[in-house]
Amino acid sequence: xxxxxxxxxxxxxxxxxxxxxxxxxxxxxxxxxxxxxxxxxxxxxxxxxxxxxxxxxxxxxxxxxxxxxxxxxxxxxxxxxxxxxxxxxxxxxxxxxxxxxxxxxxxxxxxxxxxxxxxxxxxxxxxxxxxxxxxxxxxxxxxxxxxxxxxxxxxxxxxxxxxxxxxxxxxxxxxxxxxxxxxxxxxxxxxxxxxxxxxxxxxxxxxxxxxxxxxxxxxxxxxxxxxxxxxxxxxxxxxxxxxxxxxxxxxxxxxxxxxxxxxxxxxxxxxxxxxxxxxxxxxxxxxxxxxxxxxxxxxxxxxxxxxxxxxxxxxxxxxxxxxxxxxxxxxxxxx
Amino acid sequence: xxxxxxxxxxxxxxxxxxxxxxxxxxxxxxxxxxxxxxxxxxxxxxxxxxxxxxxxxxxxxxxxxxxxxxxxxxxxxxxxxxxxxxxxxxxxxxxxxxxxxxxxxxxxxxxxxxxxxxxxxxxxxxxxxxxxxxxxxxxxxxxxxxxxxxxxxxxxxxxxxxxxxxxxxxxxxxxxxxxxxxxxxxxxxxxxxxxxxxxxxxxxxxxxxxxxxxxxxxxxxxxxxxxxxxxxxxxxxxxxxxxxxxxxxxxxxxxxxxxxxxxxxxxxxxxxxxxxxxxxxxxxxxxxxxxxxxxxxxxxxxxxxxxxxxxxxxxxxxxxxxxxxxxxxxxxxxx
Numbered sequence: 300x301x302x303x304x305x306x307x308x309x310x311x312x313x314x315x316x317x318x319x320x321x322x323x324x325x326x327x328x329x330x331x332x333x334x335x336x337x338x339x340x341x342x343x344x345x346x347x348x349x350x351x352x353x354x355x356x357x358x359x360x361x362x363x364x365x366x367x368x369x370x371x372x373x374x375x376x377x378x379x380x381x382x383x384x385x386x387x388x389x390x391x392x393x394x395x396x397x398x399x400x401x402x403x404x405x406x407x408x409x410x411x412x413x414x415x416x417x418x419x420x421x422x423x424x425x426x427x428x429x430x431x432x433x434x435x436x437x438x439x440x441x442x443x444x445x446x447x448x449x450x451x452x453x454x455x456x457x458x459x460x461x462x463x464x465x466x467x468x469x470x471x472x473x474x475x476x477x478x479x480x481x482x483x484x485x486x487x488x489x490x491x492x493x494x495x496x497x498x499x500x501x502x503x504x505x506x507x508x509x510x511x512x513x514x515x516x517x518x519x520x521x522x523x524x525x526x527x528x529x530x531x532x533x534x535x536x537x538x539x540x541x542x543x544x545x546x547x548x549x550x551x552x553x554x555x556x557x558x559x560x561x562x563x564x565x566x567x568x569x570x571x572x573x574x575x576x577x578x579x580x581x582x583x584x585x586x587x588x589x590x591x592x593x594x595x596x597x598x599x600x601x602x603x604x605x606x607x608x609x610x611x612x613x614x615x616x617x618x619x620x621x622x623x624x625x626x627x628x629x630x631x632x633x634x
Numbered sequence: 635x636x637x638x639x640x641x642x643x644x645x646x647x648x649x650x651x652x653x654x655x656x657x658x659x660x661x662x663x664x665x666x667x668x669x670x671x672x673x674x675x676x677x678x679x680x681x682x683x684x685x686x687x688x689x690x691x692x693x694x695x696x697x698x699x700x701x702x703x704x705x706x707x708x709x710x711x712x713x714x715x716x717x718x719x720x721x722x723x724x725x726x727x728x729x730x731x732x733x734x735x736x737x738x739x740x741x742x743x744x745x746x747x748x749x750x751x752x753x754x755x756x757x758x759x760x761x762x763x764x765x766x767x768x769x770x771x772x773x774x775x776x777x778x779x780x781x782x783x784x785x786x787x788x789x790x791x792x793x794x795x796x797x798x799x800x801x802x803x804x805x806x807x808x809x810x811x812x813x814x815x816x817x818x819x820x821x822x823x824x825x826x827x828x829x830x831x832x833x834x835x836x837x838x839x840x841x842x843x844x845x846x847x848x849x850x851x852x853x854x855x856x857x858x859x860x861x862x863x864x865x866x867x868x869x870x871x872x873x874x875x876x877x878x879x880x881x882x883x884x885x886x887x888x889x890x891x892x893x894x895x896x897x898x899x900x901x902x903x904x905x906x907x908x909x910x911x912x913x914x915x916x917x918x919x920x921x922x923x924x925x926x927x928x929x930x931x932x933x934x935x936x937x938x939x940x941x942x943x944x945x946x947x948x949x950x951x952x953x954x955x956x957x958x959x960x961x962x963x964x965x966x967x968x969x
Contacts, residue, residue: 326782326862327710327847328675330770333668340663341751343765345721347758375662386680386763416676419763423682428721428754428763430678435665447661512662527661 309401310385310415329416331382331432338442340378340433344368348425353472358396360491361427362403367495368514369431370411371576374500375512377445378433380413388423411497436504443504445580450509450528452609454581457590457601459496462517463543463565464489466572476560478545479552486545493576499601502593503580510580516571518613518627520579525613528581534605537618539569542602570615571627581607644736645720645750664751666717666767673777674716675768677707683760688807693731695826696762697738702830703849704766705746706911709835710847712780713768715748723758746832771839778839780915785844785863787944789916792925792936794831797852798878798900799824801907811895813880814887821880828911834936837928838915845915851906853948853962855914860948869940872953874904877937905950906962916942 333339346365348354366383373380385404389397408415413431435444468490470476471483478486496512503510509528511520517539525532540546543565582590594601608614615623668674681700683689701718708715720739724732743750748766770779803825805811806818813821831847838845844863846855852874860867875881878900917925929936943949950958 327707327845328677328713328768328779330711330777330779331674331676332772333672333674335670337668339666339668339674341666341717341719341767342663343719343721343752343754343763345723345754345756345758345761345763347723347756347761350723350756350758372662376665378663382676384676384678384765386678386765388680388682388685388761418678419680421680421682421685423680423685423761424759426680426682426723426758426761426763428678428680428761430719430721430765432676433663437667442665444663444665510662 309397310418329382329384331416334434336437337434338437338444340373340376340435340444341430342369342372343428343430344372345426345428357399357491359399359403362400363407363492365427365429366404366407366413366431367493368576369429370407370413370495370497371493371512371514373431373433374495374497375445375510375578376433376435377443377500377504377510378435379501380411380497381432381434382414382416383408383429383431385415385418386428387418387420388426389420390425391422445500445503445507445510447509447511447524448527450524450530450581450607451583452530452607453584454508454607455584455587455590455603456532456534456579456581456605456607457603458513458517458539458542458579459499459577459599459601461489461542461544462513462539462575462577463568463572464545465493465574466568467543467545469574478549478560482545482548482552485548489544490574493574495576496578496597496599498597499578499593499599502597506586506589506593507580507582510578513575513577513579514573516573516627517575517579518570518625521613524579524581525611528607529611531608531610531612531614532605533608533614533616535618536566536570536615536623538602538604540566543569567627644732645753664717664719666751669769671772672769673772673779675708675711675713675770675779676765677704678763678765679703679707680761680763692734692826694734694738697735698742698827700762700764701739701742701748701766702828703911704764705742705748705830705832706828706847706849708766708768709830709832710780710845710913711768711770712778712835712839712845713770714836715746715832716767716769717749717751718743718764718766720750720753721763722753722755723761724755725757725760780835780838780842780845782844782846782859783862785859785865785916785942786918787865787942788919789843789942790919790922790925790938791867791869791914791916791940791942792938793848793852793874793877793914794834794912794934794936796824796877796879797848797874797910797912798903798907799880800828800909801903802878802880804909813884813895817880817883817887820883824879825909828909830911831913831932831934833932834913834928834934837932841921841924841928842915842917845913848910848912848914849908851908851962852910852914853905853960856948859914859916860946863942864946866943866945866947866949867940868943868949868951870953871901871905871950871958873937873939875901878904902962
C-alpha cells in the first residue's frame with residue numbers, strides 16, 4: 300500500500316468532521332480560519348518507540364495517548380482544541396497496526412472536537428509527532444491564556460486528579476516492582492490512556508494565576524512555574540502520595556498478599572514519577588470557591604497540595620508540616 | 635546535557651526574533667496572534683535518517699533542508715511564512731551536530747521571517763519533524779490561497795527553476811551513476827539546500843489557478859493537480875529535461891571525460907526524480923504577462939512546460955509534439 304492510499308484510508312475524515320475548516324487533508328497546506336478576538340495556542344509532542352512506549356503497546360491506546368499528551372498542553376493554557384497535524388514514521392505500512400491506531404487517535408479527537416487537518420507519513424523507526432492547535436480568547440487586548448509565569452506569593456497550589464500511577468505501571472513493565480493484578484490494572488489505565496484535563500483548563504481561565512501540565516513529574520514541572528513566576532512554593536508531600544490511585548488497591552491487597560513497597564517509594568512516584576498529564580495550577584486564596592466550582596463543572600477532582608511563597612525555593616513538608624529533604628529529579632528524555 | 639538546557643542553548647532566540655508573537659518557547663503552548671482578514675496555512679513534514687538523508691549529511695545543510703521542504707509547502711499555497719515548531723529525536727545530545735543544525739535551520743528561518751515558536755526534543759533514532767505556519771489573505775470572504783483544485787482546461791502549465799538535479803545527486807550518492815565532480819557539485823546543491831519558492835508563491839496569488847510543490851516528482855505531483863481539478867494535461871517531456879541544471883555541466887564535460895548517461899535517464903530524473911521543491915502551477919493564457927512579471931519580481935525562473943486539458947489524462951510529448959509513453963512513477967516514501 301502506497302503512502303497516499305494509506306493516508307486516505309485511515310486518516311481522511313467524512314466532510315462533517317471538517318466543517319469548520321476551509322480545507323483539510325489533501326493540499327500542500329491545511330487552511331485554518333481564525334476568529335476575531337482570539338489567538339492560537341500551539342503545542343507539539345513527539346513520541347518515540349522504546350522511549351515513550353514499548354513495541355508491544357496496544358495501537359488503539361497509543362493513538363489515544365499520542366493526542367492526549369498534546370491536548371494536555373492545550374489544557375494547561377486554557378485553550379479550546381481546534382485541530383491537529385499528525386506526522387508518522389512507520390517501519391512498514393501495517394494495516395493491523397494502523398487501523399486501531401487511527402481509531403484510538405480519532406476517537407479522542409472527536410471527543411474534543413479537534414480535527415485532523417494534515418500531516419505526513421514516511422517509512423522509518425516508529426515515531427509519532429503531533430502538533431495541536433487551540434483557541435484562546437483575547438479580551439481588551441489581553442490574552443486569557445494560562446501561563447507558567449503568573450503565580451503570586453500567597454496563591455494556593457492545586458493539582459488535578461491522580462499522581463504517580465503511570466510511573467508505577469512503568470516500573471511494573473520494567474520488572475523493578477511486582478504488584479497484584481488489580482493494582483497494576485488501576486495504574487496501567489493512567490499510563491496508557493491519560494485523560495487530558497481540557498474542560499478543567501477552560502474552566503480555570505480568569506481564576507488560576509498560573510498553570511502547567513504535569514508530564515515530567517510534579518516537582519520538575521512545578522519548578523518551571525517557580526522559575527518563570529520568580530516565586531517559591533511549599534508542597535505537602537504526604538498529601539500528594541494519597542493521590543496515587545493504585546495506592547488504595549495496594550493497601551487493600553496488602554492484607555492478602557505478601558507485598559511491600561516502602562512509603563518513600565510511593566512518595567517518589569507521586570512527586571517525580573512523570574507521565575501524569577494532570578494540571579498543576581495556582582490561584583489566589585480568594586478564588587477557592589471558584590476553583591471548587593471549576594472542578595465541579597469540569598467533573599475533575601482537584602486537590603490543594605500547598606502554596607506559592609514569595610520567598611524563592613521549593614519546600615517539601617510531611618503531613619505534620621515538618622520539612623522533608625527534596626531529593627527528587629524530574630524525568631528527562633535524555634537522562 | 636539535559637533536555638531543557640539543550641533547547642535553551644541552541645533554539646531559544648533573542649527577544650527581537652519573537653516580537654510579533656505573544657509567547658515563544660518556554661510555556662506549554664506557543665501563542666500566535668492572528669490578523670483579521672487572514673487564515674492560517676499549516677503544513678507538516680517529517681525527515682527520517684536513512685530515508686530522506688544519510689547519516690553523514692552535513693548538519694548545517696540538513697537544518698536548512700528540514701525547514702526548506704516545509705516552506706516549500708507554504709510557497710505552493712501562496713502563504714507568507716510566520717512561524718514553525720520543531721520536534722527532534724536525537725540518538726544523543728551531540729553539540730557538534732546540534733550547533734550547525736540549529737544554525738542552518740535558523741539562518742533560513744530568519745531569511746523568511748519565520749520564527750521558531752516551540753517544539754519538543756527527545757532521545758531516539760534521528761527524526762526531524764517541522765510544522766510550519768503561514769498567513770493567507772481572505773478577500774471578500776474568499777481565500778487567496780493557491781490550491782491544487784483550481785486548474786482549468788486551456789491553462790498554461792509552468793514549473794519554476796530546475797528539475798531532476800536532486801535525484802541525480804542521490805543516484806551518485808547511491809553509486810548507481812558516476813559523473814564528473816563539477817556535475818555532481820551542481821546537482822548536490824539542489825539536493826542538499828533547496829530554495830523554497832516563497833516569493834514566487836506570493837507573487838502568483840491572484841494569477842495562478844492551481845499550484846503544488848514538486849516533492850515526489852513532477853508527474854506524480856502534477857497528478858494531484860489533475861485529480862483534484864478534474865482535468866488532464868499535456869507536458870513537453872524534452873523541455874523538462876533541459877531544466878536539469880547539471881545537464882549543462884555534463885554536456886560540457888562529455889568532451890573531456892568518458893561518461894555516458896542515456897537521454898532517457900535524464901528525462902526520467904526530470905519527470906519523476908523527486909526532491910525538487912519547485913512550484914508547478916497553472917495559469918490562464920491571458921495571464922502570461924502577469925506570470926512573467928511574477929517570475930521577475932520574485933527573481934525566480936519559470937518555464938512553460940505544457941498545458942492543462944479539459945480532457946482527463948496525462949499526455950507526454952517530445953520536442954516535436956509526438957506522443958511518448960508515460961512509464962514514470964512518483965517517489966513514494968513507502969516504496
